[in-house]
Amino acid sequence: VEEMLRYDPPVAQGGRLTLEPMEVGGVKVGAGQSLSVSLLAAGHDPAVHREPHRFDIERADPSHLAFGGGAHFCLGAPLARAEAQIAIATLLRRFPDLSLDPAARVEHKRIPVFNGLAELRVKVR
Secondary structure: OHHHHHHOOOEOEEEEEOOOOEEEOOEEEOOOOEEEEEHHHHOOOOOOOOOOOOOOOOOOOOOOOOOOOHHHOOOOHHHHHHHHHHHHHHHHHHOOOOEEOOOOOOEEOOOOOEOOEEEOOEEOO
């Protein structure tokens, strides 16, 4: 579940308001300015993740910001993790030969802030 959240978080970006003047990526930002933070890009940062664009379910450190951080950490994160683990385990137990449809194309449906798949075609034997 953690690697899935790192690789393709359900919330692609978040907003923050600066409390004091600062510099972000070489750009000066004044106090009270709005910033958009890309949680998707954070999960693909090569300074943090080795081979960041490769999905590796056995990744040693799949750290991510999918649930935010610090004071902005999602209170529902433990429930979301538990739901995902139960749903995936149940699906794979019920359909052990489940696989992606090789003829289908995986397309993202990105809308402002949220992220997901338009559809995910699978084969069930």
